[in-house]
Amino acid sequence: MDDDDAPEEVFAELKTRPIGGWGVAQIGAGTGLAVYAMWVGILQPGFRKVPLRLQVPYIPASKAQVQNVMTLLRGRKGGLVDLGSGDGRIVLEAHQRGFSPAVGYELNPWLVQLARFHAWRAGHHEKVSYRREDLWKVDLTKCKNITVFLAPSVLSLLQEKLQAELPDDALVVAGRFPLPDWKPCRIEGQGVDRAWAYSMQAQRQNIGKENNNSITTE
Numbered sequence: 001m002d003d004d005d006a007p008e009e010v011f012a013e014l015k016t017r018p019i020g021g022w023g024v025a026q027i028g029a030g031t032g033l034a035v036y037a038m039w040v041g042i043l044q045p046g047f048r049k050v051p052l053r054l055q056v057p058y059i060p061a062s063k064a065q066v067q068n069v070m071t072l073l074r075g076r077k078g079g080l081v082d083l084g085s086g087d088g089r090i091v092l093e094a095h096q097r098g099f100s101p102a103v104g105y106e107l108n109p110w111l112v113q114l115a116r117f118h119a120w121r122a123g124h125h126e127k128v129s130y131r132r133e134d135l136w137k138v139d140l141t142k143c144k145n146i147t148v149f150l151a152p153s154v155l156s157l158l159q160e161k162l163q164a165e166l167p168d169d170a171l172v173v174a175g176r177f178p179l180p181d182w183k184p185c186r187i188e189g190q191g192v193d194r195a196w197a198y199s200m201q202a203q204r205q206n207i208g209k210e211n212n213n214s215i216t217t218e
Helices: 006-018 018-031 033-043 047-051 063-071 089-095 109-121 152-165 200-217
Strands: 080-083 101-104 128-130 147-149 170-175 186-188 195-199
Touching: 006 109, 047 195, 063 089, 063 109, 063 186, 063 195, 080 089, 089 101, 089 109, 089 147, 109 128, 152 200
Parallel strands: 080 101, 080 147, 101 128, 147 170
Antiparallel strands: 170 195, 186 195
């Protein structure tokens, strides 16, 4: 699969991939089925303020996807933040590989509880953190390692937040879909399991060169 593959092709591949009984159970917990529908429609009307294009469907990350993300983070130290952390497996794996603190931000309360259950079952529930917060309101100014598994419509907007807030020595790793306008410094994996790493320092240098070229042309 080429870097510029259309999101529709990736979604098609995801639809054909078997997820197994446990995957179905997790998606059921992630969506909350009828209970979650009632929660959204009646008990939590504020959730309806989230635009449809910013609502990300829950699809569990595969073992290969998690491995590719961790490979791109190899050699990095310090804390890690996962934006839209889903069932929490990226945060849990990051903690087990030495990242501390490892924090996941997820708006869906069912997924937050599922992530905490995974951490408890693995014996790390006191060492990782899953917070039910809107990723757009999270302060990233001190974050050095960022992971995202989000839809293309969200990534196109998230680029602006990352550009404005992250320090130069930060590394962003995107799984399943790349950041649409950024140039990756490394790529790991194939097809839907592919992950992309982005250096903030290199990204800002690229933007500076583009701006200089634009001024010279004018």
